[in-house]
Every structure is written in structure tokens, then in C-alpha cells.
Amino acid sequence: MxxxxxxxxxxxxxxxxxxxxxxxxxxxxxxxxxxxxxxxxxxxxxxxxxxxxxxxxxYAQFRFERQGAHSVKVCQGTACHVRGGKRIMGEVTQQIGLEPGQTTPDYKYSLEKVACFGACALAPVMVVDGTVFGRMTTPQVKKILSQY
Ligand code: FES
Structure with missing residues (x-):
């Protein structure tokens, strides 16, 4: 190192x-x-x-724990919340078995909740490895995560 x-x-x-x-x-x-x-x-x-x-x-940007290979962030801001952000987060936690702030034991995924990505027009929003997925639905969660 x-x-x-x-x-x-x-x-x-x-x-x-x-x-x-x-x-x-x-x-x-x-x-x-x-x-x-x-x-x-x-x-x-x-x-x-x-x-x-x-x-x-x-600074929220710094991490002291090893992160997963794939960063999954789900917005829980107001616009996303109103349009089902909580359901999206629920589906993600079910799919990868993590709560926000956690990393899978195999270091494949880390999950975070975010207050707003500044893409409220696309609510509800999920971001995986920097790629923004807007107007999310729960069936899309599995489909998207399976690509990573
Ligand atoms: S509230 Fe989710 S992107 Fe702004």
C-alpha cells in the first residue's frame, strides 16, 4: 500500500x-x-x-471502510420520496440484503441513501456506479442490479 x-x-x-x-x-x-x-x-x-x-x-465523501465493487445509491429526497423512493430503497435492500451504509460480505455492493441527486425531474432516482437511473419502478431494480 x-x-x-x-x-x-x-x-x-x-x-x-x-x-x-x-x-x-x-x-x-x-x-x-x-x-x-x-x-x-x-x-x-x-x-x-x-x-x-x-x-x-x-466530509461525507471520505470512507474508512472498504467499499463494495459497485456503489448503489438510492435517493430519499422529497421529490423521490413523493414518487416512491422508499419502495425503491425497500426493493434494493431486499435484492442485495443490505441496509443503507452497509457493504455485502463479498464486497460486491455498497448501499447508500442520498438526500438529493439534483435530478428531481427523474424521481425516483437510483445511481449505480455513477450511472443515473430515473423514473425507477420496483421491477427495474432487479433488472438493473443484475447487470452489475
Ligand atoms: S429528491 Fe431525488 S433527485 Fe432530488
Missing amino acids: REQILPIMQSHPRKRESLIPVLQEVQGVLGYLPEEAVTEIAQFLGVSMSDIYGVASF
């Missing part, structure tokens, strides 16, 4: 201000921020691990 993150760390000035971009790039490579990486980053930038966890916890 060190050989993966060392070039990232070395491409930034060795100061606290580099923390967020370094965390973003390391997560981009590893998919999450394992403790080993956080330790390396802390040593390199001369900040404490608790500082890093404090900063990173503030």
Missing part, C-alpha cells in the same frame, strides 16, 4: 493544507481510507491521526 500512496503524498507540499487533496487522491486509488494509509499520511504531513479522522469525518 505504501508504494501506492507515497507518490500521491510526495506530489503535495508537506503541510497540513495538503491533507484534503491527499485524502481525496488516496481514496481515489484505494477506494477508501484504511487505517494503514491514515497512519502513513499522518506521519508524512506531520499531523495527528485524530486530526485526520476529525477532518475527514466532516
Whole structure:
């Protein structure tokens, strides 16, 4: 892991201000921020691990647990809620056996609920690996997930 993150760390000035971009790039490579990486980053930038966890916890984008190969996000915002977002989430949880915030034991899927994707006209919305699926129905859930 060190050989993966060392070039990232070395491409930034060795100061606290580099923390967020370094965390973003390391997560981009590893998919999450394992403790080993956080330790390396802390040593390199001369900040404490608790500082890093404090900063990173503030931003929803950072993950400290290994994520599934496929990211499934279901919108639970107002527009989606009104148009059946809860049913879509219910179908997804049934299909992959996860609650929001969880990852399957085989690391195939991670499931998240999102407050709004900004695509309310397409409600209810589900996003898989960055691909937006709008006007979702429960039968479509199985069909879409089976493609991943
Ligand atoms: S409320 Fe779901 S996309 Fe906006």
C-alpha cells in the first residue's frame, strides 16, 4: 500500500493544507481510507491521526471502510420520496440484503441513501456506479442490479 500512496503524498507540499487533496487522491486509488494509509499520511504531513479522522469525518465523501465493487445509491429526497423512493430503497435492500451504509460480505455492493441527486425531474432516482437511473419502478431494480 505504501508504494501506492507515497507518490500521491510526495506530489503535495508537506503541510497540513495538503491533507484534503491527499485524502481525496488516496481514496481515489484505494477506494477508501484504511487505517494503514491514515497512519502513513499522518506521519508524512506531520499531523495527528485524530486530526485526520476529525477532518475527514466532516466530509461525507471520505470512507474508512472498504467499499463494495459497485456503489448503489438510492435517493430519499422529497421529490423521490413523493414518487416512491422508499419502495425503491425497500426493493434494493431486499435484492442485495443490505441496509443503507452497509457493504455485502463479498464486497460486491455498497448501499447508500442520498438526500438529493439534483435530478428531481427523474424521481425516483437510483445511481449505480455513477450511472443515473430515473423514473425507477420496483421491477427495474432487479433488472438493473443484475447487470452489475
Ligand atoms: S429528491 Fe431525488 S433527485 Fe432530488
